[in-house]
Amino acid sequence: MSDDLIQRVLKVISTSKRIPPETVTIDSDFAQLNIDSMDAVEILFALENEFDISIPDDAVRAVRNVRQMCEGIDKLITDKASEPPAVQ
């Protein structure tokens, strides 16, 4: 998991939630950041755009903190890179 990925995730969270960037760290959990279910789907939407990925519903159910979120995104990016190119 690269530092660049973590920084981009942190920025997406702080931008979506409109909170100062310094309040979000890799060790933050969502409850502590006061992120409710509607905030969460907005952040997922922004992350899908930021990383050009599709985040399945069942991949997000257990995610409770920023670290789990970064790990999930890292995995989705890796999976996407290993997919064969789409047949046109």
Add this chain to the structure above:
Amino acid sequence: MVRVAITGAGAICALGRTAAEFAAAISSGRSGIGPIRSTNMSEFRFRNGAEVPDYSHTPYFDDRRADFMDRFAQFAVIAAREAVADAAPAWTPELRENAAIITGSCVGGQSTEDTGFQEVYKHGRNRVHPLTIPKTMANAGASHISMEFGVTGPSFTISTACSSAAHAIGQAYWMIRSGAAPLAITGGSEAPFSFGILKAWEAMRVVSPDTCRPFSKDRHGMILGEGAAMLVLEPLDAARARGARIHAEIVGFGMSADASHITQPSAEGAARAMRAALRDAALAPDQIGYINAHGTGTLANDISETAAIQAVFGSRVKNLPVSSTKSMHGHALGAAGALECLAAIVALRDGILPPTANFNERDPECDLDVVPNHARAAQVEYALSNSFAFGGLNAVLALRAVAH
């Protein structure tokens, strides 16, 4: 105070094209949920919905009339025709002049709007069809019903998301009760299966990838539905005097606002709406024998609604059947409250409590008698129909069986 009778009922939804087909389906626990066919679902995280199967306007409207009506307005008129034929009111010029039409719709003519906007945004054209506005407006259902029957009294549409139809029926009930109208055609209609609206629901991450399992521990969200249900309301005495068949009475209506969150439900707000309906009906909680739940099958609603029912009914919940018929007809948004009011009417009239279908596993956080999977024979005198909307606007109807 005037007592209010339901003398006509009509319905069209995934479960059938008449109120009788609807009643037969919910009484046998048959679900109408299946693959969505009216929209290409290949690029979605969900595939299933509760559509009116193989719907076409042709048996109902000639082509030229259908040109002026979005699918949701067609559903409104189809259900209203059945309800009015069922009630068979003794029409006089005065009755047509003063009768009310109050409908609910959440999203209006979405397919029409979607098609029109694709022209400018996607196909790069510089014009949209001139009927886009009159077909899209949420009041088109009420307007077409008024034209269908030549009814010229107070007519309007209420849009409160998933509570729209319950708010509409409640308003119509109060207008009959107060003497403001001698007859009302009321209910809701919806046809939300447009690509854009389905994408918007997908983004909310509340739609189930398989089916709707209200109150079941393995529930994964709601399933969208479409259709309409319409009722004819009139004063009980007048209905009896002309020998009309009375399906049930409406005896109370309660509303509340959560004033808390735009999407997360509040148990307190839901409880206040149920208490308001009981107060309006002058009923004690102990008198209610069945609740048709809002029961969307989302994680949040079902826990919150359970807490609300527990708060209002206390230890009685152990012996209080509560079912969600959304497990069968899907969540028809602005039509939901009307379809579910009809489900409660069927329960009172026929002595059969419709089940919560697709139920697999008890959830300790939804500790209710949810009438799992199989309908239950029970003669109940009073029932509630719950509707709780996004935006925290709640509406609850109280109904009474007619003694035969």
